[in-house]
Amino acid sequence: MDTTQQRTEAPDLPYNVFAKACPSRGTLEHVTGRWGGLTLGALYEGSLRFNELRRRVDGVSEKMLSQTLHALERDGLVHREAQPTNPPRVDYELTPLGRGVAERLLSLIHFVEGRMDDVLESRRRYDDTRGAL
Amino acid sequence: MDTTQQRTEAPDLPYNVFAKACPSRGTLEHVTGRWGGLTLGALYEGSLRFNELRRRVDGVSEKMLSQTLHALERDGLVHREAQPTNPPRVDYELTPLGRGVAERLLSLIHFVEGRMDDVLESRRRYDDTRGAL
DNA sequence: CCGTATCCCAGCTGATACTG
DNA sequence: CAGTATCAGCTGGGATACGG
Numbered sequence: 001m002d003t004t005q006q007r008t009e010a011p012d013l014p015y016n017v018f019a020k021a022c023p024s025r026g027t028l029e030h031v032t033g034r035w036g037g038l039t040l041g042a043l044y045e046g047s048l049r050f051n052e053l054r055r056r057v058d059g060v061s062e063k064m065l066s067q068t069l070h071a072l073e074r075d076g077l078v079h080r081e082a083q084p085t086n087p088p089r090v091d092y093e094l095t096p097l098g099r100g101v102a103e104r105l106l107s108l109i110h111f112v113e114g115r116m117d118d119v120l121e122s123r124r125r126y127d128d129t130r131g132a133l
Numbered sequence: 134m135d136t137t138q139q140r141t142e143a144p145d146l147p148y149n150v151f152a153k154a155c156p157s158r159g160t161l162e163h164v165t166g167r168w169g170g171l172t173l174g175a176l177y178e179g180s181l182r183f184n185e186l187r188r189r190v191d192g193v194s195e196k197m198l199s200q201t202l203h204a205l206e207r208d209g210l211v212h213r214e215a216q217p218t219n220p221p222r223v224d225y226e227l228t229p230l231g232r233g234v235a236e237r238l239l240s241l242i243h244f245v246e247g248r249m250d251d252v253l254e255s256r257r258r259y260d261d262t263r264g265a266l
Numbered sequence: 267c268c269g270t271a272t273c274c275c276a277g278c279t280g281a282t283a284c285t286g
Numbered sequence: 287c288a289g290t291a292t293c294a295g296c297t298g299g300g301a302t303a304c305g306g
Contacts (some may be wrong), residue, residue, distance in 0.1 A: 017173060020192035024249045028242060032165035034298085038151060050268055059153035061300055066269065076255025087267040088306080097251055098151060104244055108237040113148040118230055122209025128191045131219040165280090183288055198271050199289060220287045221286080 027075055030102055035060050035068040040077065040094065040102040041109060047081075047093035077101055158202065160208055164234055168193050168201040172240060173210065173235040180214075180226035210234055 015024040027082040030036050035057060042048065042056040054065055069092060077098035083089040094102055113117075148157040163169050168190060175181065175189040189200055202225060205211040210231035216222040228237055245252075 003174050003242055009228060013246050015249040017246055018189060018191055022244045027249065027252050028170070028245050029167065030302090031241070031245065034162065037165055041176040042151065056266070058151055062269070064293060067299090073244050074256050075252045077252075082268090086306095088170065090271085092267065095219065097248055097255075100244055100248070101241065104237065106242040108164070108241065109150050110163065111233055111237055112161050113147065113150055113157045115230055115233070116148045116160065119160050119208045119210075120156065122269095123207050124254075126209075128209040194293095195289070196281090197279065200278095215288090219286090221289085237292060 013016065021032070027092070030068075030071045030075055030084045031077070033068070034100060035064050037105050037109070038073065039065070039068050041106055043078065043092060043094050044099070044102040044106060050090055053092060104128060143171050158226065163201075163204045163208055164210070166201070168197050169205060170242070171219060172198070172201050172205065174239055176211065176225060176227050177232070177235040180224045183223055183225070186225060198260060205231070 016022050017024045017028050019025070022052075031040065036055045038060070039053065042053055048056065050065070052064065054060060055070075057065065060068075060117060069080070073080050076095055077097075079093050079095050081093070082092045143235075149155050150161050152158070153162045164173065171190045171193070172186065175186055178222045181189065183198070183202075186202075187193060190198065202211060202213070208214050209228055212226050212231075213226050216224075216225070234243065
């Protein structure tokens with residue numbers, strides 16, 4: 001691992017997401033990926049079944065939700081509880097680790113949602129001054 | 134916008150990232166995208182020039198860094214300061230809004246880095262039990 | 267209901283080369 | 287130094303159909 005990369009503020013940990021080869025980068029991408037963050041955010045309220053989750057995370061396909069859940073389960077952020085009933089019932093819930101991630105993710109999400117007016121205004125100005133050139 | 138989507142906890146804002154068509158989802162993707170988060174994180178320490186940034190964010194190509202910076206600038210998260218000297222010197226720095234985003238992002242990044250041993254252990258167990266089947 | 271399997275394409279991405 | 291242009295490949299991601 002390249003220890004010349006910046007640490008920003010945290011003490012010397014063996015993992016550094018700024019280094020290309022660090023495994024933490026992969027996990028960060030699962031967590032911040034297109035569907036990973038929304039999935040974790042949706043599960044923060046409590047456990048959900050597959051199709052409930054699919055309705056919450058508007059726009060996700062079955063395939064991507066399935067794929068996303070597998071990656072999050074493998075990383076130990078989500079727990080999958082399958083009841084051997086018929087029809088099958090499967091519940092997904094955050095692990096304690098997953099809750100830690102989800103909290104921080106939701107803090108980011110809420111911050112962005114709360115500042116969208118500023119973002120949209122900035123975009124308008126950017127597009128205007130560029131369009132005039 | 135679909136107001137039936139969950140709000141998780143924040144009060145009634147006009148923006149909801151869980152809704153497919155909400156513009157906040159696009160901004161969240163800029164911010165949590167493959168290079169967006171690392172770029173904002175790198176700039177948290179202070180302003181950086183293009184190639185400094187490129188060295189910090191290990192693995193990013195010129196093209197993707199350029200593209201990422203444009204998106205972040207348009208959203209009002211990064212300010213671009215170009216000196217008309219020769220050779221050119223361009224500094225990138227976070228706006229106040231960008232700092233708010235970067236703080237929350239770094240909180241997430243540090244949390245993930247700090248728990249990577251758990252994540253790696255979880256992956257091993259997942260792969261073992263699956264491989265045995 | 268809970269997924270997996272398959273097909274297929276847009277666009278993200280990296281490599282390279284080039285300009286101011 | 288600070289980018290833009292162009293090209294080609296890879297894969298993320300949607301649609302559909304099917305299986306437990």
